[in-house]
Amino acid sequence: MFSIVLVVFLCHLFFFSIDARPSSHHHSMKKIHSLVGESSSQDSCLGRYIYIHDLPMRFNQDLLTNCQVLTRSIDKTSMCEYVQNSGFGPQVISSEASDLWNSNWFWTNQFMLEVIFHDRMKKYECLTNDSLVASAIFVPYYAGLDLRRYLWGFNTSMRDSSGLDLINWLKQKPQWKTMWGKDHFLVSSRIARDFRRKSDWGSNFRFLPESKNLSMLTIESGPWKNDIAVPYPTSFHPSSDDQVLQWQNLMRTQNRPYLFSFAGASRTRQKNSTRKEIIRHCQSSNKLCKLLDCNSVGHECDDPLKLMNLFRSSIFCLQPPGDSLTRRSTFDSILAGCIPVFFHPGSAYTQYLWYLPKNYSNYSVFISANDLKLGKVRIEEKLVTVSKDEVASMREEVIRLIPRIIYGDRRSGLESVEDDAFDLAIEGVLKRVDRLRGSDL
Structure with missing residues (x-):
């Protein structure tokens, strides 16, 4: 008799909780926690x-x-x-x-x-x-x-x-x-x-x-x-895993004529700017570097097409600090299968701990900003020393990271990008x- 009363009570409580839930139209609930539903072992x-x-x-x-x-x-x-x-x-x-x-x-x-x-x-x-x-x-x-x-x-x-x-x-x-x-x-x-x-x-x-x-x-x-x-957020918002795989495979087969590239402005108001040195190195690299100058008038650096065309034609992409330590460009370069080059640990290594490998040498190159400013290192000379096998391994790691750094499109609700x-x-x-x-x- 007691068990029957208990079941009736739980059912009453369940239906009452459904009726009493908030009516907010923009917080649709996909799963309802039920006191009389499946066991916890079956609740994903x-x-x-x-x-x-x-x-x-x-x-x-x-x-x-x-x-x-x-x-x-x-x-x-x-x-x-x-x-x-x-x-x-x-x-x-x-x-x-x-x-x-x-x-x-x-x-x-x-x-x-x-x-x-x-x-x-x-x-x-x-x-x-x-x-x-x-x-x-x-x-x-x-x-x-x-x-x-x-x-x-x-x-x-x-x-x-x-x-x-x-x-x-x-x-x-x-x-x-x-x-x-x-x-x-x-x-x-x-x-x-x-x-x-x-x-x-x-x-x-x-x-x-x-x-x-x-x-x-x-x-x-x-x-x-x-x-x-x-x-x-980057500009790529796929709605299925197949679309991600297609993009990854495309990045694996890209022809990359430039050793390195940089998209950005010089930050003329900043004293001893790392960017000034980077632009100087790029301009004197004998066509090994491609520069997209964001100081110029227009929307070139905001154009996803122009950015991807630059990064997917480059082996390495330079990522110096800007107004702050980090840049969206870091994730644009990963999306293009371009190996990022950092000049400050705070630009990535101490930041995205849930997303990027702990061993940063697996997917990036680090050049000290101080060494660059003091003339102790030249970007071109540093990157040329990276072997073809190392480049291939690092690029594959970068391409493997692509699903982890994009925000998929789930508006249709039909397919989804996992993880x-x-x-x-x-x-x-x-x-x-x-x-x-x-x-x-």
């Missing part, structure tokens, strides 16, 4: 459930609706252009090499990472509306886009206001009190330093005591343990939260 989502906070629209969607406020007067293209296609931007349309430039290529802006990630989260296979069974909680705050509109011409109080409002909103939610935010994570399309204002630049968001408990996935981390670096940058980020977050949860016991 066990330990992988993620709950998404339904934030007020001012923290995300309103920024896209009012996208004109994100565009600066010096921007070549309106940010509104990049919002389309779930943050991928306009589709690349080219009359040349139709097999190469198919429907999977877009004019993607790096500052759209928050939008791209949020859209993928909505399609994550293990979403739950029951935060009690969630292993992690996603905060869909477009931190970088929100900060962007106030970085120029506004006081620090204005830049800090949204971050403070978000924390106050989160603190009022019951989910916050479970681990005081240590199971929460968000994504930033700006570098971590931009949210730790020391003088006039940036906001103080990551200095807020409660914010320190949040994990932030960011295009460039720093010495802080609560920030994790994830790849910059892409998004998948690895989620896997890393779940492991991190599990470790933090264990340390709190």
Whole structure:
């Protein structure tokens, strides 16, 4: 008799929980945790459930609706252009090499990472509306886009206001009190330093005591343990593994007439710029180097076609620091099967620990920026000493990394790219939260 009553009670509880779930239209749930469903051994989502906070629209969607406020007067293209296609931007349309430039290529802006990630989260296979069974909680705050509109011409109080409002909103939610935010994570399309204002630049968001408990996935981390670096978005967003394999095989067979190449601007305002030395070395390399000058007028360095044509014709691609230590170009070069050459460990080796091999010599070359400036090393002479066998091995490792550094297109819901940058980020977050949860016991 007791067992019958128990079953009736559980069934009643199950159907009540379904009726009581939130009605938010943009957080569709792919799997529902059931008290009377399959056993835990059959639940492929066990330990992988993620709950998404339904934030007020001012923290995300309103920024896209009012996208004109994100565009600066010096921007070549309106940010509104990049919002389309779930943050991928306009589709690349080219009359040349139709097999190469198919429907999977877009004019993607790096500052759209928050939008791209949020859209993928909505399609994550293990979403739950029951935060009690969630292993992690996603905060869909477009931190970088929100900060962007106030970085120029506004006081620090204005830049800090949204971050403070978000924390106050989160603190009022019951989910916050479970681990005081240590199971929460968000994504930033700006570098971590931009949210730790020391003088006039940036906001103080990551200095807020409660914010320190949040994990932030960011295009460039720093010495802080609560920030994790994830790849910059490239322009390639395939919708199936076959499309990735086709691209990888294409990169294996490329003719690469240039020993090395560089796409970038000289950064004339920076004293003792590594880039100035790199450009000088490239220009004096007797046609072994190809330079794409981003100081020139136009969109050449923003054009996925021109960048890929440069990198896929090069054996090595130079990746010096720019405005910060990291560059999107690093991931563009990997995508093209071009071996990256770094001049600072912080450009990759101490950053993308979830994505790149620990043994950096397997996929890259390192040249000390100081040695370069002091004339102790010439780029051409250094790269010529790398044997053909070493080049072949390193290039294969670079090409093998391609699936790990791209954000696949799952808008159709028909096929998917397994273990892409998004998948690895989620896997890393779940492991991190599990470790933090264990340390709190």
